[in-house]
Amino acid sequence: MIAKPTQHVFAQLSGQDDNLGDSALRLAYLHALRGTGRHVHVYLGEATSDFAAGFAPASDLTVHRSRGTWVEAEAATARPVHAFNAGEINPRAGHFPVARRAAECARVLDAGGAVIFAGIGIKNVDRVQGVAFDPVMREASVMSWRDRGSRDGAGFGDVAPDWAYSEGTPVDDWAAATERPLIAVTMRFDRAWPGEDWLAAVQAFAAATGTRIVTVAQVARDAPRAVRLAQALGGEYLMPPSMRHDVLDVYVRDVYRRSLAVISDRAHGLIIGATEGAFPLGSGSDPHKISRLLAAVGLGDLVGGYEQFDGFAQSVETHLPTLAPAISSARAEIAALTTRIRAAMDAVA
Numbered sequence: 001m002i003a004k005p006t007q008h009v010f011a012q013l014s015g016q017d018d019n020l021g022d023s024a025l026r027l028a029y030l031h032a033l034r035g036t037g038r039h040v041h042v043y044l045g046e047a048t049s050d051f052a053a054g055f056a057p058a059s060d061l062t063v064h065r066s067r068g069t070w071v072e073a074e075a076a077t078a079r080p081v082h083a084f085n086a087g088e089i090n091p092r093a094g095h096f097p098v099a100r101r102a103a104e105c106a107r108v109l110d111a112g113g114a115v116i117f118a119g120i121g122i123k124n125v126d127r128v129q130g131v132a133f134d135p136v137m138r139e140a141s142v143m144s145w146r147d148r149g150s151r152d153g154a155g156f157g158d159v160a161p162d163w164a165y166s167e168g169t170p171v172d173d174w175a176a177a178t179e180r181p182l183i184a185v186t187m188r189f190d191r192a193w194p195g196e197d198w199l200a201a202v203q204a205f206a207a208a209t210g211t212r213i214v215t216v217a218q219v220a221r222d223a224p225r226a227v228r229l230a231q232a233l234g235g236e237y238l239m240p241p242s243m244r245h246d247v248l249d250v251y252v253r254d255v256y257r258r259s260l261a262v263i264s265d266r267a268h269g270l271i272i273g274a275t276e277g278a279f280p281l282g283s284g285s286d287p288h289k290i291s292r293l294l295a296a297v298g299l300g301d302l303v304g305g306y307e308q309f310d311g312f313a314q315s316v317e318t319h320l321p322t323l324a325p326a327i328s329s330a331r332a333e334i335a336a337l338t339t340r341i342r343a344a345m346d347a348v349a
Helices: 020-033 067-075 099-110 135-139 148-154 196-209 220-233 245-257 267-275 288-295 306-314 316-348
Strands: 007-012 038-043 061-064 081-083 087-089 094-096 114-122 131-133 142-145 182-186 212-215 259-264 279-284 303-305
Touching (some): 007 067, 020 267, 020 316, 038 067, 061 067, 067 099, 099 135, 114 135, 114 148, 114 316, 131 135, 142 148, 142 316, 182 245, 196 212, 245 259, 245 267, 259 267, 267 279, 267 288, 267 316, 279 288, 279 306, 279 316, 303 306, 306 316
Parallel strands (some): 007 038, 007 081, 087 114, 094 131, 114 142, 259 279, 279 303
């Protein structure tokens, strides 16, 4: 029997270096790209060791330190697979992707390979009127956005939830609500301070549910705010043993597994919390992005501005039963997207 040649997949998986959510969603994307007979070439940009720590060395992975060697390896490959980076994009008026990136994708298609756009979302869907999306995106083997607002703004493609929903503890293994003694709070460092009314509402929510307030930071720059919030709320800041993403991921998931709810204006604070059974309460000064990402899986009802939190807190109990079905459905949609991606890769192998 003639052995099938190895298929080479090229994925740029760079993100915000100190942001656990950015590595978490890309690790889930990477999982979809791996498989028997495939070798994935990863470029992480200028990632430090903290971000890169999440990408464990493996025999089917090559991590390229420079984009040049990554591009050269792709150009030397017959029928390569090009996996465009997942996560948030912020296209400005003009062409997207930029000409160089669009040309890379076009060369792959011209060579008989596959191009994958999966799990991308537009930062501000109200500013896409002047954006010219390159035809290569419509011609891609898979074109899937992570929320309906992004798909509708672009005007083409399919939709599946953010990759990070596929990670976390199986729903059947979640602790019951009565066995979750914590309320976890994790907030952005670069937004307006929520104010006294919000602080009082969070404290009242903890008192009503018999839980204890803790704060965490899954983005390094959020740590000073987490400390300040713990002081203001009479709670406890839980400091991880390391900000390496592999260590941090284990740490924050353990906190969320013991939490009845997670309160955050960080999309992936809410998403990671939800995948561990903590109900996501989205609360922020500008909640539009987190609203879209949670609405994509049917969890957008309790997302809004700071001033809405008290009302949301009072209705959490009635919403708790919706969490497990929402996460199960999201994981099923992502599994279906993974099947489509692997079929597209198989078609050019």
